[in-house]
Amino acid sequence: MSADKSKTGYLVFKVDQDSQYELHFEPQYYDVENMDKEIKDVVLKIDTAEYKDTTEEPSAALTAFIDEVFLAKENENTIQ
Numbered sequence: 403m404s405a406d407k408s409k410t411g412y413l414v415f416k417v418d419q420d421s422q423y424e425l426h427f428e429p430q431y432y433d434v435e436n437m438d439k440e441i442k443d444v445v446l447k448i449d450t451a452e453y454k455d456t457t458e459e460p461s462a463a464l465t466a467f468i469d470e471v472f473l474a475k476e477n478e479n480t481i482q
Contacts, residue, residue: 418450419451422447422450427446429441465477
């Protein structure tokens with residue numbers, strides 16, 4: 403990705419709540435002309451205490467889907 407570009411999205415890892423981690427990204431260059439340049443890793447410090455645990459939400463959504471589609475039951479988690 404070019405220096406003036408950005409990308410957003412989700413990375414999913416199993417982590418311990420209230421712990422600190424570092425994510426290391428090693429840039430890759432496929433530009434032959436710039437292969438001699440030193441490329442620094444990107445390091446992001448992550449403190450899981452700053453993030454809400456949302457691991458139950460996908461489970462609730464799947465249960466609601468199965469209840470509605472396969473079991474013909476109403477589910478309180480179903481989005482109308």
